Amino acid sequence: MASVVVRDVRKSFGQSEVIHGVSIDIEDGEFVVLVGPSGCGKSTLLRMISGLESITSGELWIGERMVNMAPPKERDIAMVFQNYALYPHMTVFENMAFSMRLRKAPQEETDRRVTEAAAILGLTPLLARFPRQLSGGQRQRVAMGRAIVRDPQVFLFDEPLSNLDAKLRVQMRTEIKALHQRVGGTTIYVTHDQIEAMTMADKIVVMQGGHVEQIGAPLELYDNPRNVFVAGFIGSPAMNFLTGVAKRNGAGMTVVTDHGETVAAPETPGLEDGRPVVMGVRPEHLTLTGDAHGFAAQVVVTEPTGAEVQVSARHGQDEITAVFRERVALKPGETIRLSPDLAHAHLFDAATGLSLRA
Amino acid sequence: MADVPLSPTRSAAAKAGGASAWTRLQTNRNWLGLWFMLPAAGFLILFLAYPLGLGVWLSFTDSRIGRPGEFIGFENYAWLWGDDVFWLSVFNTLLYTTVASVLKFAIGLYLALLLNRHMRFKAIIRAVVLIPFIVPTVLSAVAFWWIFDTQFSIITWMLQGLGLIDHQINWLGDSTMARASVIFANIWRGVPFIAITLLAGLQTVPGSLYEAATIDGATRWQLFRFITYPLLTPIIAVVMTFSVLFTFTDFQLIWVLTRGGPFNATHLMATLSYQRAILGGNLGEGAAIATAMIPFLLAAIMFSWFGLQRRKWQSGGSDD
Numbered sequence: 001m002a003s004v005v006v007r008d009v010r011k012s013f014g015q016s017e018v019i020h021g022v023s024i025d026i027e028d029g030e031f032v033v034l035v036g037p038s039g040c041g042k043s044t045l046l047r048m049i050s051g052l053e054s055i056t057s058g059e060l061w062i063g064e065r066m067v068n069m070a071p072p073k074e075r076d077i078a079m080v081f082q083n084y085a086l087y088p089h090m091t092v093f094e095n096m097a098f099s100m101r102l103r104k105a106p107q108e109e110t111d112r113r114v115t116e117a118a119a120i121l122g123l124t125p126l127l128a129r130f131p132r133q134l135s136g137g138q139r140q141r142v143a144m145g146r147a148i149v150r151d152p153q154v155f156l157f158d159e160p161l162s163n164l165d166a167k168l169r170v171q172m173r174t175e176i177k178a179l180h181q182r183v184g185g186t187t188i189y190v191t192h193d194q195i196e197a198m199t200m201a202d203k204i205v206v207m208q209g210g211h212v213e214q215i216g217a218p219l220e221l222y223d224n225p226r227n228v229f230v231a232g233f234i235g236s237p238a239m240n241f242l243t244g245v246a247k248r249n250g251a252g253m254t255v256v257t258d259h260g261e262t263v264a265a266p267e268t269p270g271l272e273d274g275r276p277v278v279m280g281v282r283p284e285h286l287t288l289t290g291d292a293h294g295f296a297a298q299v300v301v302t303e304p305t306g307a308e309v310q311v312s313a314r315h316g317q318d319e320i321t322a323v324f325r326e327r328v329a330l331k332p333g334e335t336i337r338l339s340p341d342l343a344h345a346h347l348f349d350a351a352t353g354l355s356l357r358a
Numbered sequence: 359m360a361d362v363p364l365s366p367t368r369s370a371a372a373k374a375g376g377a378s379a380w381t382r383l384q385t386n387r388n389w390l391g392l393w394f395m396l397p398a399a400g401f402l403i404l405f406l407a408y409p410l411g412l413g414v415w416l417s418f419t420d421s422r423i424g425r426p427g428e429f430i431g432f433e434n435y436a437w438l439w440g441d442d443v444f445w446l447s448v449f450n451t452l453l454y455t456t457v458a459s460v461l462k463f464a465i466g467l468y469l470a471l472l473l474n475r476h477m478r479f480k481a482i483i484r485a486v487v488l489i490p491f492i493v494p495t496v497l498s499a500v501a502f503w504w505i506f507d508t509q510f511s512i513i514t515w516m517l518q519g520l521g522l523i524d525h526q527i528n529w530l531g532d533s534t535m536a537r538a539s540v541i542f543a544n545i546w547r548g549v550p551f552i553a554i555t556l557l558a559g560l561q562t563v564p565g566s567l568y569e570a571a572t573i574d575g576a577t578r579w580q581l582f583r584f585i586t587y588p589l590l591t592p593i594i595a596v597v598m599t600f601s602v603l604f605t606f607t608d609f610q611l612i613w614v615l616t617r618g619g620p621f622n623a624t625h626l627m628a629t630l631s632y633q634r635a636i637l638g639g640n641l642g643e644g645a646a647i648a649t650a651m652i653p654f655l656l657a658a659i660m661f662s663w664f665g666l667q668r669r670k671w672q673s674g675g676s677d678d
Contacts, residue, residue, distance in 0.1 A: 052569050073575035085570035089588045098584070099574040150574075 002063030002076075002153040002186060003028045004049065009058030011044055011210075014046030019045055020039070020210045026203070031180050031187045031319070035197040036207035042190045043158055047206070050156050051075050062153055068183065078147035079156040082163060084139045084145075086131040092118075093127040096145045117148040120182065137168045144176070148183060157189040161196065173199060194234050198222070206230050223344075228353040230318070231280045231346060235270060237321045240286070242279045242295070243350060246271050255279050255347075259316030261295045266345045268356050276350035285341040286322040299330045313338070385645075390638075416645035423639045434646035443622050446645065447630040451654075453537070455605045458544045462601055463594075465545065466552030473553065474560045484554070491550035497568060497612035502543040506530050506615065519631035533623035538620050540615055540624050544605060554599055557599050559593035560586065603655060 011019035034042040039286040047053040051072035100110040225231035244257035297313035421427030518568035620626035635644020
């Protein structure tokens with residue numbers, strides 16, 4: 001087990017740079033999730049850490065060693081691939097023992113390690129099977145078993161759950177997290193699914209366009225997004241955004257929306273009048289209100305799930321989603337007034353997208 | 359016939375019970391299937407089974423061209439058993455097939471691995487590799503005839519130009535050189551087929567397997583040994599079976615280059631059979647030589663048939 005330090009790492013394919021100076025500190029034993037939309041560079045970054053892609057510039061440290069130039073086998077890492085990459089002509093046992101076989105490890109040690117890993121993952125009855133004879137979830141487990149047998153410094157996961165169906169994905173998510181708690185080990189996990197990131201990570205790295213947008217604990221990102229991108233990416237249903245301009249109004253801060261309504265906004269020192277802003281409010285931080293507070297919105301759809309009701313509405317050009325714990329009966333087209341919880345609302349600069357929170 | 363799933367029409371006919379045999383036959387799917395198979399079966403019988411049967415029959419007769427022979431049992435075979443030229447042709451054929459096939463496989467595999475790498479002008483290079491395969495055999499044989507000509511050989515000319523030799527090389531006149539020359543020509547012609555087929559096989563191996571094995575610590579040789587080679591074995595079995603069969607029965611190349619000479623050193627069973635049956639007129643004896651090739655070919659097919667049996671890892675689903 002080891003810490004991983006990524007310092008100002010860049011990657012270019014020919015003339016075009018795809019990773020623009022990324023720095024991440026990963027502590028020993030930490031579960032870090034790299035998350036972002038497709039094409040954000042998260043998989044490329046993971047492959048650079050694994051050694052499958054070269055590093056154009058910057059430093060990569062695993063433990064006490066800078067490994068920029070080291071080939072994959074010397075980095076002491078194990079990787080779980082999206083398509084599992086199981087060797088089709090080897091049994092489950094042989095798949096898991098392959099790295100030991102290449103290392104010419106003694107047979108007893110190989111047997112012991114494979115048996116242990118198989119027991120942890122519930123693969124013991126399947127050891128003699130070939131990958132073709134396994135279900136998707138079982139193949140996924142074999143891929144993890146292959147990594148565990150290695151007993152590596154760092155585990156790398158490249159979108160390991162995206163080939164599974166929704167139900168299995170939730171189940172395997174829990175299994176991987178439980179596995180990490182049991183086996184330990186520094187883990188770097190790539191996904192495009194923010195729910196996976198939120199539920200599994202000790203630390204999330206949100207990436208976009210080859211940049212790191214924000215690094216932090218899941219709830220920290222949820223509560224204090226640094227910019228509009230992170231605010232919109234983390235959380236489901238996504239945060240609502242009202243575009244408008246800031247206006248100080250005696251009693252406090254307000255935002256005059258593009259639709260022409262004045263909505264109370266969180267107090268933000270130093271914010272001058274007339275600055276174009278975006279106000280962000282999470283769906284659960286909107287309440288139905290009868291009085292002049294808040295803003296008007298036209299109901300588009302209501303979706304009751306039993307535990308809560310999700311309402312999609314429209315305020316001018318802005319689409320608004322609200323989630324109510326109480327069972328409200330709203331008709332499509334009806335005009336409602338929604339009031340944001342100011343303690344949990346965010347203001348962002350419309351030009352830079354950065355949070356204006358002090 | 360009854361174990362075919364019942365079609366609606368058929369069960370209706372069955373219910374009718376009293377329908378005539380002809381009506382029942384008309385609605386019988388197997389009867390229909392037989393008709394569909396007939397054209398293909400006709401072609402195979404006419405152009406494959408009949409000539410083969412005729413050839414075997416001729417080998418038991420003393421027919422000559424223009425005179426139908428009489429059944430003489432194993433006399434032709436007994437005669438061949440004591441014929442040194444026949445045994446030399448068997449030896450030549452085995453040598454030719456073994457050496458050419460092994461080298462074709464080695465070179466073909468090497469080329470396939472090379473062409474599977476990322477490189478510039480990949481499509482053009484792949485097309486160029488195929489050229490020896492698409493040139494008609496006789497045409498390429500004539501080209502080799504010139505290349506191996508005693509006086510005008512370009513190889514001799516180049517070696518002399520480089521100052522390596524000062525005499526002419528008798529490429530096709532010396533027993534050993536002639537054998538080497540025809541084997542070389544056969545290899546040149548056969549490599550593209552193997553290279554392109556193996557390349558197709560290589561491209562079905564997912565790249566992520568190589569990445570996974572690289573991370574598992576495999577060297578380049580180990581990647582080949584443990585990933586590429588085992589995943590390629592099914593296609594190697596197919597392509598090498600074809601290659602061995604084609605090489606064993608080769609005729610055109612030898613006939614154009616050497617006609618079996620010098621002193622029968624390059625006579626293969628196919629060329630000897632042609633020489634004795636068509637040129638010499640002894641149809642029965644020629645047919646016996648051709649028939650003697652069948653056991654060898656059958657052995658090659660059996661070998662690959664067992665090699666081709668679906669490996670356990672290729673079959674899926676079963677829970678054994």
